Amino acid sequence: MLYYPTYFECYPRKLMTLTFIIQNDEVLLGMKNRGMGKGKWNGFGGKKEPNESIFDAAKREVKEECGLDAISMKKIGFIDFEYVGSNEILEGHIYLCDKFKGHIVESDEMAPIKWFKINQFPLDNMWVDHKLWFPMVLKQIPFKAHFKYLDDDTIVDSTIKLLRIFKKTKEIWVNVIVKKDNKILISNNLEESKIFKRHQYVKKGESLENAALSYLKSNYEITTEEVPKIAVINVELTDNYSIPSIIQEIHMFVMDVSKLKKFTQSNDYRWTNINNAQFFADKKFLSTLCKMKPFKAYFLMDNDDVLCSKYYNN
Ligand SMILES: Nc1ncnc2c1[nH]c(=O)n2[C@H]1C[C@H](O)[C@@H](COP(=O)(O)OP(=O)(O)OP(=O)(O)O)O1
Secondary structure: OOOOOOOOOOOOEEEEEEEEEEEOOEEEEEEEOOOOOOOOEEOEOOEOOOOOOHHHHHHHHHHHHHOOEEEEEEEEEEEEEEEOOOOOEEEEEEEEEEEEEOOOOOOOOEEEEEEEEHHHOOHHHOOOOHHHHHHHHHHOOOEEEEEEEEEOOEEEEEEEEEOOOOOEEEEEEEEEEEEEOOEEEEEOOOOHHHHHHOOEEOOOOOOHHHHHHHHHHHHHOOOOOOOOEEEEEEEEEHHHOOOOEEEEEEEEEEEEHHHOOOOOOOOOEEEEEOOOOOOOOOOHHHHHHOOOOOEEEEEEEEOOEEEEEEEEEO
16 A cells, blocks of 8 residues: 655645657657756746646646647646755646647757657656656556655655556465575576566465465475564556556565574575665665564556655554
8 A cells, every 4th residue: 555645735836737748659858958957858847827727837838848839738647846945845747748730949948859769768867756757657647746855866755656547456475585694595597686576376265374385395495384474565567557457465474594493405596695686676675674574565666667665664
């Protein structure tokens, strides 16, 4: 379960728009030469004027910043931008425009303006939040997000929630990590980045503990009577944005073999330092797990990329 933060609900808000113009497999971006986001590539947008609707503001900003008339625009996301030390929220309304007319006109504020192939996006030279939600714009998945910035390049907290109308079904899985000191066992046949993907489906009527013990036996040839459960994580996948969508609930157990009287290591495995072993892009996960203190977590994944991760104490 992902909780959207609410502590800033009473803060005053400034409404802003941001529109991405997309044609075939290309996105139009402009280099911002002044104001917020100076020196970064961005879509087209800015503050809403009094007495105009947010939709009209989005169309006006597109015209002012790149010269095009947007014909078809679709709202994809809402983003609350918060800056440490400021009690004002910048409420960004994100649009996708796939029909337009006119000619591109560069201005003092935005130049140059260029079409970029979607897979060659200049992400390193854009707002850092973009790489976390742009996959949703491309897949047209409505979302709501909150980013708390320390400065223009550092995010200290982020939450991305998919706004779904469809029912979600849950699949229950277990996974067992075998550890000793600050090392974990990794299969020789598995890429380290994929260790986390080796979950085992929990059969109907089977207890989580039994599923974990059978996982230990079949994967690591370890027979034991108990193994502690450390984490429950919910993984939501953007590629499963269909009907019904799936949430994976994964129960993570950790076997500390230094506690076992007898342990024979299978030749199929090797020890890897926790800091070198990867859990997708989220480096914090394995080290948190190996502290052996129960916790809950949520991950929003787009293929192998973690778009949003949240850790909760149990
Ligand atoms: N992190 C963050 N903070 C603030 N603004 C943004 C981000 N990430 C973003 O993508 N953006 C977007 C939102 C807006 O489209 C622009 C900032 O608009 P701003 O510079 O305030 O508006 P202007 O158009 O320059 O100013 P006016 O025309 O409204 O005067 O960046």
